[in-house]
Amino acid sequence: MFAILERMRSRHVVLPALVLSVVSTLQASEQLDRYLHQIFDTKDLQAKAFGPARWIDQGAAYTTLEAKEIARYDTATGARTVLIAAAALTPPKASEPLSVDDYHWSDDAKQLLIFTNTKKVWRNNTRGDYWILNRTTGALKKLGGAVPEASLMFAHFSPDGTRVAYVRANNIYVEDVKSGKVRALTTDGSATTINGTSDWVYEEELALRDCLRWSPDGKFVAYWQFDSTGVQQFTLIDNTSELYPKTTLIPYPKTGTKNSAVKVGVVAAAGGATRWMKIPGDPRDNYLFRMEWGGNSDELVIGQLNRLQNHLSVYLANRTSGKANIFFEDKDEAWVDVRVGGFEWVDNGKQLLWVSERDGWRHAYLAPRSGGAPTLMTNAAMDIEGVAGFDPAGKWVYYTASPGNATQNYLYRSDMAARITPANQPGSHSYNISPDGKWAFHTWSSFDKTPTIDLVSLPDHKSVRGLQDNAELQKNAAPLLNSKAEFLHVTLADGTVMDGYLIHPPNFDPAKKYPLIVHVYGEPAATTVVDRWGGRNETFHRALAADGYLIASLDNRGTPAPKGRAWRKSVYGSVGDLSSKDQAEALRKLIAERSYVDSSRIGIWGWSGGGTNTLNAMFRTPELYQVGVSVAPVPDQRLYDTIYQERYMGLPAVNEDGYKKGSAINFAAGLRGKLLVVHGSGDDNVHFQGTERLVNKLIELGKPFDFMEYPNRSHSISEGKGTSLHIYQLISRYFEEHLAPGGR
DSSP: OOOOOOOOOOOOOTTEEEEBBBBEEEOOOHHHHHHHHHSSSSSSOOOOOOOEEEEGGGHHHHHHHHEEEEEEEEEEOOEEEEEOGGGGGGGOOOSOOOOOOOEOOTTTTEEEEEEEEEEETTTEEEEEEEEEETTTTTTTESSSSSTTOOOOEEEEEEETEEEEEEEETEEEEEEEEEEEEEEEEEEEEOOOOEEESSOOHHHHHHHHOOOOOOTEEEEEEEEEEEEEOOOEEEEEEEEESSSSSSSEEOOOOOOOSSOOOOEEEEEEEEEOOOOEEEEOOOOOOOEEEEEEEEESSSEEEEEEETTTTTTTEEEEEEEETTTTTEEEEEEEEEEOOOOEEEEEEETTTTTEEEEOOTTTTEEEEEETTTOOOOOSSSSSOOOOEEEEETTTTTTEEEEEEEOOOOOOOOEEEESSOOOSSSSTTSSSEEEEOOOOOOOEEEEEEEESSOOOOEEEETTOOEEEEEEEOOOOHHHHGGGGGGSEEEEEEEETTOOOOEEEEEOOTTTTOOOOOOOEEEOOOOSHHHSSSOOOOOOOHHHHHHHHTTTTTTEEEETTSOOOOOOHHHHHHTTTTTTHHHHHHHHHHHHHHHHHHOTTTEEEEEEEEEETTTHHHHHHHHHHOTTOOSEEEEOOOOGGGSSSBBHHHHHHHHOTTSSSHHHHHHHHGGGGGGOOOOEEEETTTTTTTSSSSHHHHHHHHHHHTTOOEEEEEEEOOOOTOOOSSHHHHHHEEEEEEHHHSSSSSOOO
């Protein structure tokens, strides 16, 4: 039985055939505890956002939600008018306006689609209520008719604004705005047949949630259909909500098992039979990761990946016949990365904007509809980090990149040699560019600078007006920013250069030796060493530094840093193995070069993939790390999902040795130090099952360790009052007890 165990200081509970150390109740230092309360129990250190904002009139104006009303701003002059007053957002017989979570305008901006009363579906709030406000008549109307509240998903205006398409209970509906008449476009939706939205693994790994598209002429709706029949189900058990356990079944394809069968079809908005697109290949062993109308109402453009995700095919499919022809392909010996943007029709539908690593760097290309050779739009030996927008007048691609410094990013334009972001703004930048390419909402932050948002003109990048300065956050964070933070490079024996950062304690004395805590992720999904404001994780690390710790993070090979294809793809087939070797070698180098690092007081912690690499560190190189905190890890790669794990490791039946070498559980015998493993029992993403297997393995090996279960919490371990504060207090206490802070 896995209960929430508490350690009596310096003691262990010993049971027959079971040695489990228990979680400390030692209080963190008073200062650290105050910081933790400020970070996780107040909004003092939370950045304020801008919006939600929407461009209208092709960028000549924008709207934003302010308090309980929606304001319009002239982009050039800043002139403000209240477009939608709070009273207009108040339903009949209600005393308060709707709480607007999101909103969208019809193409003519005469109607407003409001998303409210939202509920989370796995990762995001995608289910809720939709209302329409007619600006001309003032009528405010709820969509869906007599259906349960918070049951609609992904509502979209038709191009002419007369109808709205949405998903309910895995079926697609179209509602006439004026009459309220609702027509079902699909009727076969069920627990295993999903229309207009996606299954779990497509949502998690391909970011595909909204799976319906109006045709440009408004006569048709294209959509994905998922058939999860035969996909094995994983059971989540909720032991706390009711008298007896509740179970939730999720079709979840683990490595090497059967996926959903996925297809794309088109149905008339007036109703009728669906025409299915004839995409070649087994629908369970290929992924249809993108679909859009092909710049007209006669063709669809559909992106397909094979099961190994190393061969991409882009098809043009005829709406009437369903016949599909390839007009663009991309291949890679490792995997084709489809997560970095692109896949947009430009130049009046004549060319498809695509991002590829085919020449060794991540570049933007324009692929002609005719099927000819693609045109390279972003030259030079550097990666683009993402496509920010397209200027239709000049046919320029705006993109972000950072040649020479993988921890930062700046705005560039394809026809300009120099970057657009000013040289006096070091750090990280993101842009929401207007449809006409003349303006952008610009967000800038750095490791020590909280996010600021302003409106800039393009391409001169002139700041027109401030939109959010987060001055209060900068002031509140000032005490935590007193400690020195530096970015550094660590060169490995083979010449590989890893980026890192190091945060020093306040009043740092280089003549003393300090404990070091390494924050690790190390998987292909994310980097940790980025020159931008890091939110709660960063302020948590600053709080630990203020308690007397050095805090470091290092990005190993295989992380998605903008360092070229070879850097990112070097990990193929060896996730977990290569990362742990890189992390250990870099740490040894750091200890050798920094005399103030106390090699007898080294800790490591991470979440998800970082939790996995914490286990790798504690098991594979126990001579280096004395203390580890592993949160929500994947101890055995075979237990994770098909799309993610097979992308980087191949099929388990083919790469059996790689899966074995990459899975931390197979090295558990090496544990020597203090290890705390934390997991939420309701984790739908990284299943509690893996941690249970790890616990059994450690028991079998006679290894003492500490363990904490958060009942019914998901992968984020954030649900329930006080949960976030509690887990970070737990992590802090564990390090304070086993890795004494301060210089010696």
